[in-house]
Amino acid sequence: MxxxxxxxxxxxxxxxxxxxxxxxxxxxxxxxxxxxxxxRAALTRVLEPGDERAGRWLRQLGPDELLRRFTAEDGSAERLPGMTAARLGGYRLRAAAADPGRxxxxxxxxxxxxxxxxxxxxxxxxxxxxxxxxxxxxxxxxxxxxxxxxxxxxxxxxxxxxxxxxxxxxxxxxxxxxxxxxxxxxxxxxxxxxxxxxxxxxxxxxxxxxxxxxxxxxxxxxxxxxxxxxxxxxxxxxxxxxxxxxxxxxxxxxxxxxxxxxxxxxxxxxxxxxxxxxxxxxxxxxxxxxxxxxxxxxxxxxxxxxxxxxxxxxxxxxxxxxxxxGDMGELTPDRRGPVLPRDHLDASTARVLDALPYHGAARARDLARAAGASTDETLGRLYELHSLGFVEREGDGWRLTPPCPSNDDARRGGT
Missing domain, CATH: 3.40.50.450 (Rossmann fold)
Structure with a gap:
């Protein structure tokens, strides 16, 4: 380990x-x-959990000898480093009552x-x-x-x-x-x-x-x-x-x-x-x-x-x-927000979509100016957006397709 x-x-x-x-x-x-x-079973009844001083005695003496010192009257327990009369009295009281077999x-x-x-x-x-x-x-x-x-x-x-x-x-x-x-x-x-x-x-x-x-x-x-x-x-x-x-x-x-x-x-x-x-x-x-x-x-x-x-x-x-x-390779799956329809548009088409007003229609020339593109290119992008369901024709102008309320932000690419 x-x-x-x-x-x-x-x-x-x-x-x-x-x-x-x-x-x-x-x-x-x-x-x-x-x-x-x-x-050791007896010592679990004698010692409190996490007693580092007693743990050091246990490591140095072993469980048999440490338990013997707690019960013997030969003075060996008093010579343990850090032992006090009060501490030893408590240990002896518990050791006398310990019954590991039981x-x-x-x-x-x-x-x-x-x-x-x-x-x-x-x-x-x-x-x-x-x-x-x-x-x-x-x-x-x-x-x-x-x-x-x-x-x-x-x-x-x-x-x-x-x-x-x-x-x-x-x-x-x-x-x-x-x-x-x-x-x-x-x-x-x-x-x-x-x-x-x-x-x-x-x-x-x-x-x-x-x-x-x-x-x-x-x-x-x-x-x-x-x-x-x-x-x-x-x-x-x-x-x-x-x-x-x-x-x-x-x-x-x-x-x-x-x-x-x-x-x-x-x-x-x-x-x-x-x-x-x-x-x-x-x-x-x-x-x-x-x-x-x-x-x-x-x-x-x-x-x-x-x-x-x-x-x-x-x-x-x-x-x-x-x-x-965990082990090497136990990785968290990639996390990302939902993919929106707008995410599939290229940059030029997305700019034309962004140029459309939220309400009402706009002419291709005005949209071209807002998108920073030529009128012909803008018309091409508008027809592409029309085929994808983003916009619709209204007379000489173009407008956003009215979305479902739940898809409103998704269609415009909002958050």
Missing amino acids: RRGGRPGAADRRAARGAAGGGAAVTAGGAGEPTSARSA DLATVAEAGGRFVCPGDREWPSQLDDLGDARPVGLWVRGRPDLRLWSLRSVAVVGARACTPYGAHMAATLGSGLAERGWVVVSGAAFGVDGAAHRGVLAAGGATTAVLACGVDVAYPRGHAELLGRMVEQGLVVAELPPSAHPTRSRFILRNRVIAALTRGTVVVEAALRSGSLATARQAQRLGRFAMGVPGPATSGLSSGVHELLRGEGVLVTDADEVVELV
């Missing part, structure tokens, strides 16, 4: 297949010994699994988070998390979104799904839920990254939606089963969404918004940050517009997102 979540050719082929059909998996793969896996059994009964760094299913782009990477991930759903994450885009935004925001999120979700991309979001009300529903309606692939346990339906109003995602997609969390969300966990969850995907699209966000934090985290990780513009008068679009004033990229549909995050 290259930095920024851009996979190699083999990974891209595997990701397309996984997003289309969903490869069934039953375990995360034997990346670490059973004792280390059990220790947590692993609980998630297995729910049809899930625990995925650790080094497992075949571990998305290696999460390693870009450094010491803030997850200790492990609790996963529910049949598809392979690593393969789905290779070709994924985050769609996030305001919880209290407008109908416009919900429509854009659902449209982006379904459009990306139809193009074989996995849509990742946080399963919250508003934009997140609309994006997930858009994907599910299109029969596509979607992943929800939660700020609670994978067996907790939060928000409660999305219990049915989360159930559909378990059946059709993936539900992922850093926190162990039964863990409940807090304000800080929502913010820290966003770093996983940013790291897991190739880019983040923000659909409606105020100036103070967790969605903007996700986009900025994506930028720090070398991913793409994109924003969907909204009304300049809307406070729910002010954060997106601020992102776009910086290094964010403006997008309006799935094609533009894929052009940015």
